[in-house]
Amino acid sequence: MAKRFSIIVIPEGGSKVSSFHLRSGFVKFAICCSLVVVGLSAFFAYKYFNFKIDYAELQRLRVSTIEQHQTLLSLTADLKEVHQQMDDLAESEARVRQLADLESLPEDVPVAIGGIQELEVNDDVDEIQRQINKLQVAIELRRQSQEGVRNLLNDQVSLSRATPKGWPTKGxxxxxxxxxxxxxxxxxxxxxxxxxxxxxxxxxxxxxxxxxxxxxxxxxxxxxxxxxxxxxxxxxxxxxxxxxxxxxxxxxxxxxxxxxxxxxxxxxxxxxxxxxxxxxxxxxxxxx
Ligand SMILES: [Zn+2]
The missing domain is CATH 2.70.70.10 (Glucose Permease (Domain IIA))
Structure with a gap:
C-alpha cells in the first residue's frame, strides 16, 4: 500500500487547483472509525425497534392482567353467593326435617358447609379451584340428604294414606x-x-x-x-x-x-x- 494519498480538488472555471496529502495510517484509521459508527448505529436502531415491540406487548399484558383480576373478583363473588345459597338450602332442609318430624341429619352431612374460608381478593386460581371442589362435594352430600328426606316423606305419606281413619258410613x-x-x-x-x-x-x-x-x-x-x-x-x-x-x-x-x-x-x-x-x-x- 502506498504511504501517502493525495486528494486533488479541481474547481470549475480555471481557479487554482488545490491538493491535500494524507498519510496511509490516517486513512486506515478514518475507515475503521466509520465502520464502528455504522455498526453502533445499526445496533441501537435494532434495540430501539425491539423495545418498541416489547413495550406494546407489555401494555397488552397489563390490560390482560387487569381483566383477569376482574374475572377473579367476579368468580370470588359468585362463589360467595353459592356458599350462601348452600347455607340457605341446608337451613330449609333442616326446617323440612323438623316439620316432618324426621330424624336429624346423618352426621356426615354438614348442616352448613363448614371449612370453607372467606375468599380474599388475592386468592389465586388454585384456591378458587379448591373451593369449587369443596362445593361440589357439599352439593353431592346435600343432594343425597334431600333424596333421603324425599324417600322418608314418601313413606310417611304412604303410611298415612294406608292408616284407617274416619267413619266408614253415616250412622x-x-x-x-x-x-x-x-x-x-x-x-x-x-x-x-x-x-x-x-x-x-x-x-x-x-x-x-x-x-x-x-x-x-x-x-x-x-x-x-x-x-x-x-x-x-x-x-x-x-x-x-x-x-x-x-x-x-x-x-x-x-x-x-x-x-x-x-x-x-x-x-x-x-x-x-x-x-x-x-x-x-x-x-x-x-x-x-
Ligand atoms: Zn258387630
Whole structure:
C-alpha cells in the first residue's frame, strides 16, 4: 500500500487547483472509525425497534392482567353467593326435617358447609379451584340428604294414606268394641268391631287406601268385604246389602265399596266395622 494519498480538488472555471496529502495510517484509521459508527448505529436502531415491540406487548399484558383480576373478583363473588345459597338450602332442609318430624341429619352431612374460608381478593386460581371442589362435594352430600328426606316423606305419606281413619258410613254407634253379652246366645263374648246403625243402602266407604283382599258371604258376617292396607292394617265390613268392589281392586280412602244391610247373623240394618293390626282386632273408635 502506498504511504501517502493525495486528494486533488479541481474547481470549475480555471481557479487554482488545490491538493491535500494524507498519510496511509490516517486513512486506515478514518475507515475503521466509520465502520464502528455504522455498526453502533445499526445496533441501537435494532434495540430501539425491539423495545418498541416489547413495550406494546407489555401494555397488552397489563390490560390482560387487569381483566383477569376482574374475572377473579367476579368468580370470588359468585362463589360467595353459592356458599350462601348452600347455607340457605341446608337451613330449609333442616326446617323440612323438623316439620316432618324426621330424624336429624346423618352426621356426615354438614348442616352448613363448614371449612370453607372467606375468599380474599388475592386468592389465586388454585384456591378458587379448591373451593369449587369443596362445593361440589357439599352439593353431592346435600343432594343425597334431600333424596333421603324425599324417600322418608314418601313413606310417611304412604303410611298415612294406608292408616284407617274416619267413619266408614253415616250412622250411629250401637255396639262398641270389647266383651259384651251376645244378642243371640246371651253369653259374654268378644265383639271385635263397632256396630254402626244405618238404613239399608247407605254407602260404605273405605277408611284408607288399599287393595280389596276378599269379597265373600259368611253365615255370621253376611256379605263382607276385607281390605288390605299394607303396614299390617286390614279393615272388615260386614252385613252389607250389596258389595260394589271385587277382590284385587285397588281403592282409595273415601271410595264407596258397599251398602249397609242386614245380611248374615244380624238383628237389624247396620255395618259391622272391624280394624285389625297384624291380625289382632283393635278398637276402631280411636280412628273415627
Ligand atoms: Zn258387630
Amino acid at each position: 250411629w254407634l250401637t255396639s262398641y268394641f270389647g266383651m259384651r253379652k251376645s244378642p243371640f246366645t246371651g253369653r259374654r263374648v268378644m265383639h271385635e268391631g263397632l256396630d254402626i246403625a244405618a238404613n239399608t243402602g247407605t254407602p260404605v266407604t273405605a277408611t284408607a287406601d288399599g287393595i280389596v283382599s276378599r269379597v265373600k258371604y259368611s253365615p255370621d258376617y253376611g256379605k263382607m268385604v276385607i281390605i288390605d292396607h299394607g303396614y299390617g292394617y286390614r279393615t272388615i265390613f260386614a252385613h252389607n246389602s250389596k258389595v260394589l268392589v271385587k277382590a284385587g281392586q285397588r281403592i282409595k280412602r273415601g271410595d264407596v265399596i258397599s251398602q249397609v244391610g242386614n245380611t248374615g247373623r244380624s238383628t237389624g240394618s247396620h255395618l259391622h266395622y272391624e280394624l285389625r293390626l297384624n291380625g289382632v282386632p283393635i278398637d276402631p273408635r280411636k280412628t273415627l
